[in-house]
Amino acid sequence: MSIRMFWFSCSLMLLSRIIHAQATDPATLSSQYITVLGIAQDGGYPQAGCTSEHCLRHWRGEEEKRHVVSLGLTDQASGQNWLFEATPDFTAQLQQLQQASGISKLSGIFLTHAHMGHYAGLLQLGREAMGAKSMPVYVMPRMKKFLENNAPWSQLVGLGNIKLILMEPDKPIQLTPDLRVIPLQVPHRDEFSETVGFRIETSEKSLLFVPDIDKWPLWERDIRTEVARVDVALLDATFYQEGELPNRNMSEIPHPFVAETIALFFPLPAAEKRKVKFIHFNHTNPLMLDGPERDTVKKLGFELATEGERIQLKK
Numbered sequence: 001m002s003i004r005m006f007w008f009s010c011s012l013m014l015l016s017r018i019i020h021a022q023a024t025d026p027a028t029l030s031s032q033y034i035t036v037l038g039i040a041q042d043g044g045y046p047q048a049g050c051t052s053e054h055c056l057r058h059w060r061g062e063e064e065k066r067h068v069v070s071l072g073l074t075d076q077a078s079g080q081n082w083l084f085e086a087t088p089d090f091t092a093q094l095q096q097l098q099q100a101s102g103i104s105k106l107s108g109i110f111l112t113h114a115h116m117g118h119y120a121g122l123l124q125l126g127r128e129a130m131g132a133k134s135m136p137v138y139v140m141p142r143m144k145k146f147l148e149n150n151a152p153w154s155q156l157v158g159l160g161n162i163k164l165i166l167m168e169p170d171k172p173i174q175l176t177p178d179l180r181v182i183p184l185q186v187p188h189r190d191e192f193s194e195t196v197g198f199r200i201e202t203s204e205k206s207l208l209f210v211p212d213i214d215k216w217p218l219w220e221r222d223i224r225t226e227v228a229r230v231d232v233a234l235l236d237a238t239f240y241q242e243g244e245l246p247n248r249n250m251s252e253i254p255h256p257f258v259a260e261t262i263a264l265f266f267p268l269p270a271a272e273k274r275k276v277k278f279i280h281f282n283h284t285n286p287l288m289l290d291g292p293e294r295d296t297v298k299k300l301g302f303e304l305a306t307e308g309e310r311i312q313l314k315k
Contacts, residue, residue, distance in 0.1 A: 031074075031076050031077075031312065031313075031314060031315050032073075032074065032075050032076070032077075032178075032179055032202050032312075032313040032314040033073075033074055033310050033311060033312045033313055033314075034071050034072065034073055034074075034200070034207060034310065034311040034313065035071065035072040035074065035096070035097060035100050035101070035308070035309075035310055035311075036071060036234075036279075036305050036306065036307055036308065036309045036310075036311070037067060037070040037071060037072050037083075037089075037093040037096055037097060037307065038066070038067030038068045038069045038070040038085075038087060038089055038093060038307060039066055039067070039069055039279050039280070039281055039288075039305050039306065039307055040066040040067060040068050040069060040117075040280070040281055040282075040283065040288065041068070041069070041117065041238050041280055041281060041282040041283065041285075042068060042087075042088075042115055042116045042117025042118065043068075043116075043117065043282075043283060044065070044066065044067060044068045044088065044089065044117070044283070045058065045063075045065065045066035045281075045283045045288055046058045046059065046065070046283060047283045050283060052284075054283060054284065054286075054288070054289060055283060057289065063289055066281075066288060066307065067087065067089040067092060067093060067307060068085070068087035068088055068089050068117040069085060069087070069117065069118075069211045069279055069280045070083060070084060070085040070086075070087050070089070070093050071083070071084040071085070071209060071234075072084075072093070072096075072097035072100070072101070073175075073179075073181075073200060074097070074100075074101040074103065075175070075176050075179055076101070076103075077176070078176050079103050079105060080103065080105060080107040080175070080176070081097050081098070081101055081103050081105060081106050081107060082106070082107055082108045082109065082110065082175065083097065083106065083108075083109045083110070084109075084110045084112075084198065084209060085109075085110075085111065085112060085117070085118045085119075085121075085211075086109050086111065086118070086119050086120070086121035086122045086124075086125075086137075087117050087118065087120065087121045088116070088117060088120045088121055089121070090120075090121025090122075090124045091121075091124060093121075094106065094124075096308070100308075100310070106135070107136065107175075108135070108136035108137065108138060108165075108175075109122075109135065109136070109137045109138065110138045110181060110183075110198060111137060111138065111139050111143060112195055112196050112197065112198070112211060112212060113140075113143065113188060113190070113192075113193050113194065113195035113196070113212060114142075114143055114146050114191075114192035114193035115189075115212065118211075118212075119143075119147075119153075122137070122147075122153065122156060122162065123152065123156075125156060125161045125162055126152070126155065126156050126159070126161050127155075127159060127161070130161075131161065132161045132162065133160065133161070134160055134161075134162070134163040135161065135162045135163065136162075136163050136165050137162045137163065137164055137165065138165045138167050138173065138181075138183075139164050139165070139166065139167060139193075140166075140167055140169075140183065140185070140193060140194045140196055141166060141194070142190070142192070142193040142194050143192075143193035143194065144164050144166055146192050146193050147162075147164060148164070167183045167196070168183070169183055169184065169185040169196070170182060170183070170184065171183070172201075178202055178203050178314065179200075179201070179202055179313075179314075180200075180201050181198055181199070181200050181201075182198065182199040182200075182201065183196040183197075183198055184196055184197045184198065184199060184210075184221070184226075186210060186212070186213040186214075186219055187213065187214045187218045187219055188212050188213055188214055189214070189253070195212055195213070197209055197210035197211070197212075197213065199226075199229075199230065200313065202313045202314040203314065204313065204314040204315070205230075205231040205232075205312070205313045205314060206229070206230040206231055206232075206313070207230055207231065207232045207233070207234065207311060207313065208226055208227060208229075208230045208232070208233040208234065208235075209234045210223075210233070210234070210235055210236055211234065211236055211279055211280040212236055212238075212255070212280065213236050213255070213256065214254045214255070214256075215254050215255075215256050215260070216256050216260070216261070216264060218254075223235075223261075223264070224264065224265065224268065224272075227265075227272065227275055227276065228272065230275065231275065232275055232277060232311055233275050233276050233277065234277050234278075234279045234305055235261060235276055235277070235278060235279065236255055236256060236279070236280050237258045237261070237278030237279060237280055237281055237285065237287060238253075238255040238280050238281065238282045238285065239253075239255055239257050239258070239282055239284070239285060240257060240258045240259065240285045240286055240287055240293060241257050241258065241259045242257060242259075244282070244284050244285065245284060258278060258285070258287065258297070261276070261278075262297070262300060262302060265302070266300065270301050273300070273301035273302055274301060274302070274303060276302050276303060277302075277303040277304065277305045278297070278302065278303070278304050278305065279305040287304060
């Protein structure tokens with residue numbers, strides 16, 4: 001065999017191995033999945049100015065930072081990523097999504113509401129940072145008006161860094177032929193905008209994302225019925241139980257306690273309870289860190305969202 005033929009043969013073998021590796025690597029499959037990019041309440045973990053033991057554990061190097069709640073949605077077939085929420089941790093979360101998916105393109109951002117942890121990261125799209133061009137940002141009507149009429153968000157609109165796309169409750173947004181997002185309006189402290197959760201659907205699986213809501217009975221929908229419709233439900237777990245904020249009137253921030261959600265779902269079959277993954281933990285919530293409460297919740301049949309985990313929607 002000539003040297004030229006030898007090297008040609010080696011090149012073919014190497015190319016074959018590369019193609020095979022790509023074909024068997026989950027990240028290169030024509031799949032659709034969610035990446036959990038953050039699990040903390042709006043202030044993150046640790047929170048600014050916190051000198052309590054649970055925050056000091058991070059500064060002593062005993063606990064890792066937790067990012068503000070956010071999801072990445074990836075469609076490998078079309079080579080697209082979407083973000084759910086634009087948090088104060090936007091920079092790290094966008095990098096994590098791009099690295100995990102191998103896709104640099106960001107095709108849009110879905111916002112739930114106008115509380116600090118859910119839209120402050122939009123500023124990274126502006127002229128001082130990314131200088132994005134017409135980034136699609138999916139919003140409800142009041143949220144659209146809020147961003148258009150209040151600085152510095154109005155500058156993003158005026159300079160064309162973002163393009164606001166209006167959503168309607170319960171009206172599907174078709175992202176690809178087999179991937180759609182449905183906004184579900186929920187009750188919450190709506191000082192500046194309404195609040196939504198999302199149902200993300202493919203032909204194989206679906207996921208419910210409700211990071212912020214007031215007490216479950218205040219919603220006209222039965223959360224148990226909504227969870228029954230999906231395969232995975234990422235639900236508001238801001239506070240573990242009553243009394244968690246000793247210096248605050250917790251009725252003014254009426255998130256459903258984890259204890260209340262557990263009581264609501266506990267009579268249901270184990271398969272239904274396993275669908276529930278708690279997310280959006282305040283830094284005071286003991287479920288944020290390793291401890292007996294985490295073990296208790298898991299033993300009762302429920303799950304806890306973790307940063308970096310992938311939830312497959314379609315293979």
